[in-house]
Amino acid sequence: xKKPSSPAEGLPxxxxxxxxxxxxxxxxxxxxxxxxxxxxxxxxxPIPSIKxxxxxxxxxxxxxxxxxxxxxxxxxxCQKTHLYCRKCIEMGRIMECEPLYECSxxxxxxxxxxxxxxxxxxxxxxxxxxxDRIVHAVKNNERELLVWAVCGAGKTEMLFQGISxxxxxxxxxxxxxxxxDVVRELKPRIQQAFAKVSVQALYGGSKDKDGTAQVxxxxxxxxxxxxxxxxxxxxxxxxxxxxxxxxxxPFAANRAKKDIHTTIYLTATPRQHHRLQIAFNKLPHIFxxxxxxxxxxxxxSTKMCYSLKKPLTKYMPPRSFMNWIKQRKNQSRQIxxxxxxIKMAEKMKENLQKILIADNMIKDPKEIDFVHAEDPxxxxxxxQFRAKLLRVLLTTTILERGVTFPSVxxxxxxxxxxxxxxxxLVQIAGRAGRSSDDPTGxxxxxxxxxxxxxxxxIQSIKKMNRRGGFIE
Amino acid sequence: MNCLWCDExxxxxxxxxxxxxxxxxxxxCEGCEKELTVLNGSRxxxxxxxxxxxxxxxxxxxEHYMGGEDVLTxxxxxxAYNERMQDMIAKWKYRGDYQIGFxxxxxxxxxxxxxxxxxxxxxxxxxxxxxxxxxxxxxxxAEMLAHFLPIEVDSVLDRVHGEKQSKKNRYQRLSSENPFxxxxxxxxxxxxxxxxxxxxxxxxxxxxxLQQHGCPITYAxxxxxx
Ligand SMILES: [Zn+2]
Ligand SMILES: [Zn+2]
Ligand SMILES: [Zn+2]
Numbered sequence: 001x002k003k004p005s006s007p008a009e010g011l012p013x014x015x016x017x018x019x020x021x022x023x024x025x026x027x028x029x030x031x032x033x034x035x036x037x038x039x040x041x042x043x044x045x046p047i048p049s050i051k052x053x054x055x056x057x058x059x060x061x062x063x064x065x066x067x068x069x070x071x072x073x074x075x076x077x078c079q080k081t082h083l084y085c086r087k088c089i090e091m092g093r094i095m096e097c098e099p100l101y102e103c104s105x106x107x108x109x110x111x112x113x114x115x116x117x118x119x120x121x122x123x124x125x126x127x128x129x130x131x132d133r134i135v136h137a138v139k140n141n142e143r144e145l146l147v148w149a150v151c152g153a154g155k156t157e158m159l160f161q162g163i164s165x166x167x168x169x170x171x172x173x174x175x176x177x178x179x180x181d182v183v184r185e186l187k188p189r190i191q192q193a194f195a196k197v198s199v200q201a202l203y204g205g206s207k208d209k210d211g212t213a214q215v216x217x218x219x220x221x222x223x224x225x226x227x228x229x230x231x232x233x234x235x236x237x238x239x240x241x242x243x244x245x246x247x248x249x250p251f252a253a254n255r256a257k258k259d260i261h262t263t264i265y266l267t268a269t270p271r272q273h274h275r276l277q278i279a280f281n282k283l284p285h286i287f288x289x290x291x292x293x294x295x296x297x298x299x300x301s302t303k304m305c306y307s308l309k310k311p312l313t314k315y316m317p318p319r320s321f322m323n324w325i326k327q328r329k330n331q332s333r334q335i336x337x338x339x340x341x342i343k344m345a346e347k348m349k350e351n352l353q354k355i356l357i358a359d360n361m362i363k364d365p366k367e368i369d370f371v372h373a374e375d376p377x378x379x380x381x382x383x384q385f386r387a388k389l390l391r392v393l394l395t396t397t398i399l400e401r402g403v404t405f406p407s408v409x410x411x412x413x414x415x416x417x418x419x420x421x422x423x424x425l426v427q428i429a430g431r432a433g434r435s436s437d438d439p440t441g442x443x444x445x446x447x448x449x450x451x452x453x454x455x456x457x458i459q460s461i462k463k464m465n466r467r468g469g470f471i472e
Numbered sequence: 473m474n475c476l477w478c479d480e481x482x483x484x485x486x487x488x489x490x491x492x493x494x495x496x497x498x499x500x501c502e503g504c505e506k507e508l509t510v511l512n513g514s515r516x517x518x519x520x521x522x523x524x525x526x527x528x529x530x531x532x533x534x535e536h537y538m539g540g541e542d543v544l545t546x547x548x549x550x551x552a553y554n555e556r557m558q559d560m561i562a563k564w565k566y567r568g569d570y571q572i573g574f575x576x577x578x579x580x581x582x583x584x585x586x587x588x589x590x591x592x593x594x595x596x597x598x599x600x601x602x603x604x605x606x607x608x609x610x611x612x613x614a615e616m617l618a619h620f621l622p623i624e625v626d627s628v629l630d631r632v633h634g635e636k637q638s639k640k641n642r643y644q645r646l647s648s649e650n651p652f653x654x655x656x657x658x659x660x661x662x663x664x665x666x667x668x669x670x671x672x673x674x675x676x677x678x679x680x681x682l683q684q685h686g687c688p689i690t691y692a693x694x695x696x697x698x
Contacts, residue, residue, distance in 0.1 A: 068474035071571035075610045086569055093568045095610070 015105070018042060021212050022103035024172070024229030026061060026255075028092050031225070032101060033210075046099035050083050060100055061224055062088035063251040087248065090204065091224055102227060110214045112170040119160050119193035126290050127158050133286045134162035138171075138232060138262050146238070146265040146274060146285040150464050151401075151430025154292035155266050156186065159234060160193055162264070167197060167214070171231035174216045174256065176223055178240045180204060182402035183217050184379065190217060220249045226256040233257050237401060238265040238274070239423055268401075268430060269423035269460075289468035295439035296470040297461050298432045300425070300454075302415070308448035312414060315347035321411060321446050322355065328409050328442055334385065335392045336408045338400070338428055340417035345370040345394045348413075352392065362391050370394035400427040406435040415445035415454055425457035475501035476575045477560065499575045507556035510579060511549060511697060518542060519672055520549040520697045534672065543679040545689050547669050548587045549697035550579055557696060561667065565613050573616045576695055580620050584693060591661055591691075595624050599666040599678060600652070602631045617695060618665040628655045629678060650677050657685035663693050670698035 022032065026047070032039060051058040056065050064070070064087035072081045075097055082096035094100070123131055130147055137145040149155045159175075166173050175190070177183055180203035187201040198213035202222040211218075211225065220241060233256065235241070241249055257263065270278070277283035291297065305318045312318070325335065339345050349370040356362045369390050371381045378398070385393045386405055393399075397419055410432045412420060420428070425445070432441025445454055473482050476499045498505075515521060516528035527535070535542045551557055564572035588594065598614035606612060618625045633651040651674070664678050669692065679690035 066479075068479055071569075073568075073570040073611060076606055076612075077610055084568075084570070086571060089563070089567045089569050 016108070019103065019105050019108040021210060023105060023107045024103075024227060025211070025225055026100050026102055026227040027225060028094070028098060028100060031092065043103065043105045044101040045104045046101055048096075049094045049098060049100045050085060050096050052083070057083055059085035059088060059094055061085070061091070061094050062248040064088065064248060088221075088224060091221065107228075110170050110172050113164075113167040113197060115164075116167040116194050116197050117160050117164040118195040119157070121157060123157060124154075124290070124292055124294065126288055127154055127292060130158045130286050130288045131161045134159065134264060135165050137264065137284070138162045138165045141260050142262055142284065144263050144265070144284060146267065146270070146278065146283050147288065148267060148270055148278075148285060149288035150291060150297055150468075151268045151427060152291040152293075152297075152404075152434050153268075153288040155236075155288070156189060157292075158288070159264075159266075163190075163194065163215070163232070166232045166262075167194070169231075172214055172216075172229060173232045173234070174218060174223070174226075174230040175234045175236060176218050176220050176253065177236040177402070178220060179237075179402055180206075180219050181379070181382070181398075182236065183219055185402065186217050190215060220252065223252040223256045224248070226252075228255070228258050230257055230261065232262050232264070234264045234266065236266045237268075239267045239269050239271045240401060269426045271423070287467065289464050291433075291439070293436035293439045295433060296465040296468060298429060298441050298443050299461055299465070300412075300429045300443040300445050300458055302445045302447060302450060302454060302458075304450075305446050305448055308414060308446065312344070314351075315344060316351050317348065317355065317413070318446060321413065324411065324442075324444055324446075325356075325361065326359070330407075330409070330438075333407045333409045333438070333441065334388065334390070334405065336385075336399070336405065336410050336431055337392065337394045338410070338412045338415075338420075339394060339396065340414050340419045342372040342374070342396055344413070345372055345396055349394050352394070356392070366390075368392040368394070371398065372396045373398045397424050397428075399431070400424050401430075403431075404434050405431065407438040407441070408432055408434075409442040410444070412443075412445045414447065416447040416449055416451045420451075420453060422453045422456045422460065425453060426460060429457065429461060473498065475499070475504050476572055477501075477504040499577070504556075504575075507554075508560075509552040509554050509557075510583075511552055517546060518544065519547050519669060520694070522552075522697075530672070534676070538676075542676075543683055543690060544672065544676050545691050547672065547675065547692035547694060548583070549669050549694045550576070550583050551696050553668065553696045553698045561696070565609070565667065568609050568611070570611055570616070573613060576617070577620045580617060580695060581622070584621050588663060588691065588693065591663075594661045594663050594691075595626050595658055596621050596665050596693075597629060597658070597662050597678070597682070598625065598627055599664060599674060600627065600629045600631045602634050604634065614666045617667065621663075621665070621693075623663075626658060628658060629653070629681075630655060650681055652678050652681050654681050654685055657687070658682060659686040659688065661689045661691070662687050663691045666692065666694050668696040668698045669694040 047060055049060050051060060057070050058065050064085050069087040070083050071086055073084050074081050078097050084093055084095035163173055183201050183203045191199045197215055199215040200208035200213035202208055202211055202218040278285050303320050305320050308318055339348060349368060353365050353368050367390055369381050371378050382403060384390045408431060412428060429443045432443050433439045475482055480501050482498050482501050514524055516523040516531055517526055518531040521528050560572055563569045596618040598618040601612045630653045631651055632653050662682055664675050675692045682690055
């Protein structure tokens with residue numbers, strides 16, 4: 001066997017590949033697909049994976065410091081008991097006896113693309129304004145920019161010019177989003193718009209795994225494997241990240257950026273802290289108050305249902321809801337129904353199925369289905385609904401954002417439930433009227449008492465419409 | 473204490489009746505505890521499957537196949553393999569969250585005492601992992617379960633073939649070479665311990681090997697009936 005050359009003797013020919021694959025990462029040994037001699041010859045620096053402190057510990061991958069999320073494991077290889085991190089265990093177990101590795105060699109020079117964007121669509125005036133602002137931020141390495149764009153503003157297209165700008169400069173880009181569905185939906189669109197650029201989608205169970213593309217689309221958890229990797233980080237749906245509950249996510253997002261970087265936040269429903277920063281001019285931002293098709297946002301109506309809980313405890317649709325279904329102005333629209341719990345979605349489906357068949361609203365029981373977060377067939381069902389193979393889809397809040405259907409009416413059952421906060425309701429309402437062929441749609445909140453969230457959601461939708469120049 | 477599954481804090485309700493007694497620390501919260509199904513009702517005496525017959529069809533097949541006497545006298549399983557259990561097993565075994573195993577300790581010990589208490593001098597023998605698996609996982613879930621039991625544990629089995637047998641059918645699997653090797657003979661009653669009874673092939677391989685070397689009777693105690 002040939003003696004592996006040490007880094008001092010000059011870099012082996014595959015160095016480009018190594019640095020492309022491993023620079024900007026923080027990985028466990030078993031995530032580095034190199035034979036031991038080759039691995040040892042390369043400048044991988046081990047970093048202790050768990051820091052022991054006096055009163056707490058800290059996982060060096062996910063930043064976990066919670067006592068209950070560390071535990072001991074008797075390691076058969078070391079014949080010793082170690083700490084391991086329970087928090088990020090889905091990404092591969094971090095334990096004391098196995099360090100994390102950082103490739104400390106030269107970082108990879110990503111190609112500069114002269115004209116990377118193959119998208120030939122046009123932007124509306126408002127979209128163009130936002131696109132220009134994003135380009136400006138990227139060009140000048142501005143640290144932060146928040147884009148407040150209503151649901152259906154066409155935010156992905158608004159990003160293209162900024163991404164192009166970054167690619168022209170040989171920058172590396174990550175679009176992070178909270179949900180795997182969104183990553184999946186984004187992948188073909190981005191790849192199509194940047195046909196000659198390497199694009200990978202990373203999420204739990206994704207086909208792409210190694211994260212070696214210039215453009216990375218990822219769920220936030222996948223950011224845990226990156227360190228100083230991205231020049232441009234776009235965080236989609238920033239308000240949907242459980243940032244306030246889970247400190248490991250902002251930690252990971254921060255670590256994944258290079259020192260000089262630009263972060264773009266996208267949101268239709270900013271959280272309080274961002275709104276305050278905007279109000280006090282502490283956060284550079286731009287509004288996109290009009291949908292790409294130029295029509296206003298559908299304003300939800302509310303329907304008071306006295307004794308709503310009675311039918312709902314039997315998983316029966318309330319009468320006023322059935323009336324609405326039958327009296328909708330445009331009966332050809334599909335119906336998207338939001339319910340508070342998985343169980344409700346499941347049981348209600350059975351009952352609604354019987355009623356709709358008896359009333360001749362649907363012919364085939366297969367025209368109605370339900371989805372929820374843990375549904376293994378979620379992707380498939382969403383596809384079916386989009387392809388109009390399903391007439392009615394019951395869902396938990398999992399479909400509140402990120403997914404687009406061309407022509408739906410939207411009902412929210414028990415909209416007073418605590419799962420429907422203001423942001424959720426605005427997002428849910430934003431599912432209607434998405435296509436220019438059918439730019440309106442009905443949105444009805446069925447409730448047994450108006451909540452602040454409902455009132456505020458309606459107010460903020462109206463406010464956005466006013467900002468967009470629509471008069472009520 | 474936080475729930476081992478959902479990490480919510482477990483609030484133990486202290487009442488005047490139990491304040492003086494040492495309360496057993498709970499490892500799962502009430503909600504997560506409820507998601508698990510403890511098997512009960514009429515079951516096959518040999519494999520613990522929910523069954524109206526005393527010996528189920530599968531076990532009759534085994535008996536016939538082995539020439540009239542099954543090497544496995546009885547398997548007892550504690551939990552059903554429902555959705556939550558599948559998730560828990562995946563995290564415990566495959567992701568390697570060792571701590572999850574303690575969520576089963578209470579029931580596993582309790583029902584052992586109920587089922588196997590009257591057998592004298594019984595030795596627990598965990599089903600081993602292959603070397604490669606052990607290197608990946610760093611612990612053997614069967615070993616962990618065995619050590620929950622109030623009896624002697626003797627890990628006398630080694631696995632010489634890997635675990636991946638799923639492509640073969642049951643017959644091919646049993647007639648194939650025994651995947652285990654015995655380090656030393658045990659001439660006392662043995663209770664094999666594993667996380668799951670699926671087809672029973674693995675356990676019968678182990679039982680046969682032990683009995684070929686002088687073990688008088690072999691039981692199995694498994695966490696789950698698959
Ligand atoms: Zn961790
Ligand atoms: Zn170790
Ligand atoms: Zn049986």
